[in-house]
Amino acid sequence: MTVQIREVRLPADLCTAAEERYRKQFGSLEELIIFVLGDLTREGITRLDVCEQKLIEERLRELGYI
Numbered sequence: 001m002t003v004q005i006r007e008v009r010l011p012a013d014l015c016t017a018a019e020e021r022y023r024k025q026f027g028s029l030e031e032l033i034i035f036v037l038g039d040l041t042r043e044g045i046t047r048l049d050v051c052e053q054k055l056i057e058e059r060l061r062e063l064g065y066i
Contacts, residue, residue, distance in 0.1 A: 008033075
């Protein structure tokens with residue numbers, strides 16, 4: 001089975017911050033992103049509650065993404 005690969009463009013400062021923060025847990029930025037996306041798309045995952053969603057949206061707003 002061949003795994004298809006897609007490219008994703010991300011802000012360099014976000015990538016650098018993630019690499020610095022999670023360097024010990026993940027060998028590369030790609031491994032971190034695969035883990036996070038896999039966790040978020042896993043079947044049976046519980047939906048974010050309203051408070052968590054608001055917190056995430058607020059953080060993204062502070063970072064200028066929304």
